[in-house]
Amino acid sequence: MDGPSGSGKSSVSRGVARALGLRYLDTGAMYRAMTWWMLRQGVDLADPAAVAARCGEPRIESGTDPDAPTIHVDGVDVAGPIREAAVTAAVSAVAAVPEVRVRLVALQREIAGTGDIVLEGRDIGTVVCPDATVKVYLTASAEARARRRSAEVAGSTVAAQQEAMARRDALDSTRKTDPLSMAAGAVELDTTALSLDEVIAEVLRLVAERRSSEGESEANELRSGRDHVRERT
Numbered sequence: 018m019d020g021p022s023g024s025g026k027s028s029v030s031r032g033v034a035r036a037l038g039l040r041y042l043d044t045g046a047m048y049r050a051m052t053w054w055m056l057r058q059g060v061d062l063a064d065p066a067a068v069a070a071r072c073g074e075p076r077i078e079s080g081t082d083p084d085a086p087t088i089h090v091d092g093v094d095v096a097g098p099i100r101e102a103a104v105t106a107a108v109s110a111v112a113a114v115p116e117v118r119v120r121l122v123a124l125q126r127e128i129a130g131t132g133d134i135v136l137e138g139r140d141i142g143t144v145v146c147p148d149a150t151v152k153v154y155l156t157a158s159a160e161a162r163a164r165r166r167s168a169e170v171a172g173s174t175v176a177a178q179q180e181a182m183a184r185r186d187a188l189d190s191t192r193k194t195d196p197l198s199m200a201a202g203a204v205e206l207d208t209t210a211l212s213l214d215e216v217i218a219e220v221l222r223l224v225a226e227r228r229s230s231e232g233e234s235e236a237n238e239l240r241s242g243r244d245h246v247r248e249r250t
């Protein structure tokens with residue numbers, strides 16, 4: 018599940034994972050955890066070489082229960098601190114450092130293993146899991162995304178949120194491999210006019226459709242395998 022901030026990735030991914038009995042991984046939380054650690058260490062985030070030199074140090078652990086996802090850095094629960102404004106303002110710079118991405122993508126692939134999981138982020142369909150069974154790219158109008166985010170943050174206005182999100186989207190999409198680009202084979206879902214439940218239902222429908230077409234092609238392969246055996250005997 019990929020898409021920009023406020024498109025609904027976390028809520029939709031958790032809902033889908035819950036409905037299908039799958040695990041869930043918020044990869045954005047891992048970039049935020051790395052950023053939290055860098056800030057705490059006093060690393061100069063304007064210096065990519067300094068970030069690259071230290072990014073192998075923190076131990077980042079993600080719990081993948083969709084009902085209670087967790088995130089720890091060196092054993093410290095950072096679920097609250099990684100949502101603070103200082104981390105949000107700095108995360109794009111940290112996420113732009115190639116060495117950070119290499120390390121976190123490797124961790125994400127390790128957690129994803131052979132499947133049974135919903136991953137959400139910016140580069141899941143393009144980089145982390147290009148062979149995913151279902152790839153969804155969520156979008157929503159800038160206004161709807163800002164409205165959703167400002168409803169979560171006490172004292173914030175829709176206009177201020179919209180401006181902050183536009184700034185982060187721009188920073189997140191100016192890299193060599195644009196993490197906001199859509200993966201080949203991804204289905205784009207505009208959630209502007211849909212409720213959360215409607216979006217989850219639509220993704221579940223896509224999963225069912227993909228699974229049944231995979232089942233059919235496996236059955237065809239089995240049939241052709243049997244045909245092949247018959248031909249040879």
Ligand SMILES: Nc1ncnc2c1ncn2[C@@H]1O[C@H](COP(=O)(O)OP(=O)(O)O)[C@@H](O)[C@H]1O
Nearest residue numbers: 021022023024025026027028165208211212213
């Ligand atoms: N389709 C939707 N309609 C209304 N609100 C939504 C919808 N999808 C998500 N939300 C709400 O918008 C906020 C941001 O969603 P979230 O899942 O955190 O987005 P993202 O992970 O893409 O940043 C949450 O409060 C969520 O409940």
Ligand SMILES: Nc1ccn([C@H]2C[C@H](O)[C@@H](COP(=O)(O)OP(=O)(O)O)O2)c(=O)n1
Nearest residue numbers: 022023044045046048108112138139140196
């Ligand atoms: N797979 C990912 C996930 C997140 N990022 C970056 C881009 C985002 O600005 C930050 C934080 O991601 P997060 O999903 O927590 O952000 P929002 O929920 O959209 O506010 O990390 C990334 O580069 N690649």
